[in-house]
Amino acid sequence: MFTPSFLNGVEYLKISVLGCGRWAAFLAWYTESLGNQVMVWGRETSKRYQRLQDTRKNDFLMLPKQVSLSHSLDETISFGEIVIISISSQSLRSLGKQLHALGNIENKTFVLCMKGLEIGTGERLSRILLEELGAGIKVAVWVGPGHVQDFIKGIPNCMVIGSDDIAVTRQIVDEFSSNLIRFYYGTDLLGIEIGAAAKNVVGIAAGMLDGLQYTSLKGALMARGTKELSNLIEAMGGDPMTVYGLSHLGDYEATLFSLHSNNRRFGEDFVRGEVSDTLAEGVYTVEALMDLARIYKIELPICQAVYNIIKGSQDIKGELLSLFLRPVKAE
Ligand SMILES: NC(=O)C1=CN([C@@H]2O[C@H](COP(=O)(O)OP(=O)(O)OC[C@H]3O[C@@H](n4cnc5c(N)ncnc54)[C@H](OP(=O)(O)O)[C@@H]3O)[C@@H](O)[C@H]2O)C=CC1
Numbered sequence: 001m002f003t004p005s006f007l008n009g010v011e012y013l014k015i016s017v018l019g020c021g022r023w024a025a026f027l028a029w030y031t032e033s034l035g036n037q038v039m040v041w042g043r044e045t046s047k048r049y050q051r052l053q054d055t056r057k058n059d060f061l062m063l064p065k066q067v068s069l070s071h072s073l074d075e076t077i078s079f080g081e082i083v084i085i086s087i088s089s090q091s092l093r094s095l096g097k098q099l100h101a102l103g104n105i106e107n108k109t110f111v112l113c114m115k116g117l118e119i120g121t122g123e124r125l126s127r128i129l130l131e132e133l134g135a136g137i138k139v140a141v142w143v144g145p146g147h148v149q150d151f152i153k154g155i156p157n158c159m160v161i162g163s164d165d166i167a168v169t170r171q172i173v174d175e176f177s178s179n180l181i182r183f184y185y186g187t188d189l190l191g192i193e194i195g196a197a198a199k200n201v202v203g204i205a206a207g208m209l210d211g212l213q214y215t216s217l218k219g220a221l222m223a224r225g226t227k228e229l230s231n232l233i234e235a236m237g238g239d240p241m242t243v244y245g246l247s248h249l250g251d252y253e254a255t256l257f258s259l260h261s262n263n264r265r266f267g268e269d270f271v272r273g274e275v276s277d278t279l280a281e282g283v284y285t286v287e288a289l290m291d292l293a294r295i296y297k298i299e300l301p302i303c304q305a306v307y308n309i310i311k312g313s314q315d316i317k318g319e320l321l322s323l324f325l326r327p328v329k330a331e
């Protein structure tokens with residue numbers, strides 16, 4: 001396995017990783033390989049946690065023995081000065097409530113490594129954490145393209161860190177930059193979070209095109225997907241150009257084309273009548289995007305088509321093709 005090396009030479013840190021799935025385990029592996037002390041939390045009943053504890057392995061990597069594992073949230077939250085969270089997005093609010101009840105969250109920096117929006121509110125993940133933990137906490141998001149399968153082979157990528165506080169953004173970028181991951185400073189947190197979540201919905205659409213053998217329409221999907229999300233971000237008060245950066249367009253290869261993408265695979269399996277059993281965040285995000293479309297009175301045709309199909313439209317091909325055969329209009 002490749003060993004990344006640290007770029008900046010700042011002091012080593014204690015890091016808590018909340019979550020023990022595909023991405024959380026990678027984040028533990030990665031941050032430990034930069035020389036930090038890392039503790040991973042998983043629920044005691046979690047099969048993923050039990051496997052890591054028994055074998056230190058998952059389907060993708062082996063955790064070094066220096067990474068400690070705990071099923072005590074209290075112990076893990078007390079451990080780190082930086083708290084990385086990577087769980088399924090719809091569960092963030094309940095985890096936030098647990099953390100608030102435990103206390104001991106002052107002076108910590110929270111880094112959300114997840115891509116989603118809350119069903120029912122359309123709320124962004126950083127705002128959910130602030131709502132649950134209090135406005136005084138420091139919170140950043142770490143998103144952009146990257147699959148564990150590529151990283152552990154030493155294939156580098158570029159990612160983005162965003163926060164409402166540039167000092168926090170800079171701190172995280174400095175701590176985690178390496179020859180494996182080059183980070184960019186994100187300045188539009190709203191645009192980054194909406195874009196990162198919504199790329200999974202476009203990924204599902206891409207998988208559906210693959211499943212129908214309409215892969216050549218992915219170019220049009222990319223052009224129209226970015227435009228539709230750019231309109232939404234602008235309506236919400238963000239920068240319409242942010243979707244063209246790493247959080248959204250920059251993640252299209254990893255999601256619309258990569259065989260490693262859970263969201264792309266979900267779409268492909270869905271149109272073939274098969275069920276994929278891995279977490280495809282876009283399935284939930286698309287519902288939240290429908291909430292945002294209503295609130296901001298904006299059309300999201302691609303997201304709407306994915307929503308209709310997942311909710312049982314009988315005309316899958318018609319829903320998708322109608323996106324690209326709409327009346328002629330200026331691009
Ligand atoms: N490039 C990037 O930035 C990438 C980002 N991601 C993002 O990371 C996030 C996690 O994805 P991934 O690791 O693939 O998903 P997995 O399904 O592999 O892991 C999800 C984890 O969430 C945990 N979880 C679910 N509900 C709760 C809860 N109520 N309380 C505590 N833990 C909970 C699960 O715990 P349990 O084991 O107990 O079920 C599991 O460990 C997603 O938002 C995804 O979009 C993923 C890959 C790459």
Ligand SMILES: O=C(CO)COP(=O)(O)O
Pocket residue numbers: 115144145146147200203251254255260261262263264279280281
């Ligand atoms: O975010 C990711 C790649 O950047 C992971 O995408 P999937 O969840 O679709 O596998």
